[in-house]
Amino acid sequence: MITSMGNAQVKQLLQWQKKAKQRNKDGIFLVEGIRMSAEVPKERLQNVYVSKSFYEKKKEILDKMQIPCEILADDVFARVSDTQTPQGILCVVKQSIYKFEEVTGGKRVHLMVLDNLQDPGNLGTIFRTAEGAGVSGIILSKDCVDIYNPKTIRSTMGAIYRMPFIYVEDLPEACALLKKKEICLYAAHLDGAHFYDEEDYSGGCAFLIGNEGNGLRDEVAACADVRIKIPMHGQVESLNAAVAASILMYEVCRQRRKE
Amino acid sequence: MITSMGNAQVKQLLQWQKKAKQRNKDGIFLVEGIRMSAEVPKERLQNVYVSKSFYEKKKEILDKMQIPCEILADDVFARVSDTQTPQGILCVVKQSIYKFEEVTGGKRVHLMVLDNLQDPGNLGTIFRTAEGAGVSGIILSKDCVDIYNPKTIRSTMGAIYRMPFIYVEDLPEACALLKKKEICLYAAHLDGAHFYDEEDYSGGCAFLIGNEGNGLRDEVAACADVRIKIPMHGQVESLNAAVAASILMYEVCRQRRKE
Numbered sequence A, B: 001m002i003t004s005m006g007n008a009q010v011k012q013l014l015q016w017q018k019k020a021k022q023r024n025k026d027g028i029f030l031v032e033g034i035r036m037s038a039e040v041p042k043e044r045l046q047n048v049y050v051s052k053s054f055y056e057k058k059k060e061i062l063d064k065m066q067i068p069c070e071i072l073a074d075d076v077f078a079r080v081s082d083t084q085t086p087q088g089i090l091c092v093v094k095q096s097i098y099k100f101e102e103v104t105g106g107k108r109v110h111l112m113v114l115d116n117l118q119d120p121g122n123l124g125t126i127f128r129t130a131e132g133a134g135v136s137g138i139i140l141s142k143d144c145v146d147i148y149n150p151k152t153i154r155s156t157m158g159a160i161y162r163m164p165f166i167y168v169e170d171l172p173e174a175c176a177l178l179k180k181k182e183i184c185l186y187a188a189h190l191d192g193a194h195f196y197d198e199e200d201y202s203g204g205c206a207f208l209i210g211n212e213g214n215g216l217r218d219e220v221a222a223c224a225d226v227r228i229k230i231p232m233h234g235q236v237e238s239l240n241a242a243v244a245a246s247i248l249m250y251e252v253c254r255q256r257r258k259e
Helices: A008-018 A020-026 A034-038 A052-057 A059-065 A074-080 A100-104 A120-133 A150-156 A171-180 A241-258 B008-018 B020-026 B034-038 B052-057 B059-065 B074-080 B100-104 B120-133 B150-156 B171-180 B241-258
Strands: A028-032 A045-051 A070-072 A089-094 A110-114 A137-141 A165-168 A184-188 A205-209 A226-229 B028-032 B045-051 B070-072 B089-094 B110-114 B137-141 B165-168 B184-188 B205-209 B226-229
Touching (some): A008 A074, A020 A028, A028 A034, A028 A150, A034 A059, A034 A089, A052 A070, A110 A120, A110 A241, A120 A150, A120 A241, A137 A171, A171 A205, B008 B020, B008 B028, B008 B074, B028 B034, B028 B150, B034 B059, B034 B089, B045 B052, B052 B059, B052 B070, B052 B074, B100 B137, B100 B165, B100 B171, B110 B171, B137 B171, B171 B205, B184 B241
Parallel strands (some): A045 A070, A184 A205, B110 B205, B137 B165, B184 B205, B184 B226
Antiparallel strands (some): A028 A089, B045 B089
16 A cells, blocks of 8 residues: 555656646546546556545445556545545546547548637536537647546546547648538637528538637638527527537537438 | 725625525625626615725726725735635625516426536526526526525626526425426436427426436426437436536527527
């Protein structure tokens, strides 16, 4: 059992917990909790750490996972955990690096393109809903919040393991590549000429979703083939970014189910 | 200018910030930030507090609001604020008490019924989306998170001032009253017989939304006339509560727009 904060593994975990740069350099990320740990694809699971209490009370879960784990004293575990009331299990998982072609390939793709999204919860929720709606891939501008942020990971509810995604340096350039593939680009925009449900999404489509406070950047909005809007009653000026994205994703899902 | 934490008004603000019971007893709540302050209905605005820096830099905003304000020293303001980086303006606002009849009355009502919803952000986001989708009222079980929680208020983006709502002691009893009014009750439920978009929402309708982790309580789900489900691809077992509610709200909005 590891009981010291000076332990090399503990120091490493702390670095990964706090520093996105270090996570990306080492190609790993951390997940916590029973549910998120149980869903880690086996070939990507690198290490498992549990608290002493967890080990004593929930040994059967570990037996099921059939993987050796390292035990940390409860107070040490609490320090490496990102949560205020840790469940007591933490996994080191290998990042998946997808190629642009993997994220955007296939027939009748359904893509979400995120421009400078900043809220970790929103990003995770978009991943979760995207898997549910049958989205085929997600493209993120390089200044979006880190998908490996602990709060984002929790909000994905496991979709992070399964949804192909890629961060791109230049979003307008990525949009141009999508157009070459004859994928139709829709921008959720207040200036939309049509309501979102008046378009036909039976072909390959991609939806541009903007930043929470500022919406889409002009140069990104300019990439769209069609601007669509979500109708809003009352004095509402915009919807939450994850909500707007979800309404669009499920409209595609609805139309394709009707075919 | 108030410079002491011992000041009676400051003590009062702190109580209201921290204690739901005290807020409800006094029938007030606190909102922060320029946007949320600007949208307070005039007749409900009781007091305005600003930080010294805010007063010096943004006097024109206060002139527009045409309301006398109390100035707090910056460090005092920071202590009464709920946010880590306060904008420097805080309003004391009178709560709106709606009657059941006001929330549920009218023609072709569109209601959301929330059962033990716990996440402040989800509740606020549901209010925001509800206003956008043209929902007529929201009914909450008494054990839902407090609508006057500062995080909830922020997430409503002002819908809290405009959306009629009521907390009820007994949710099944409230459901029975809705049925008497011939409002059709739909439960979002994994056991749903139909997809959510296969029902006709042209008449009065109400949607039961359950707790984030556990879904609807059995006795609440039993109140529904129809169980509907949102299709889910992949390994997704459920959607975020605010996302699920939003998809349903906008389906009603979509159908009614087509009439």
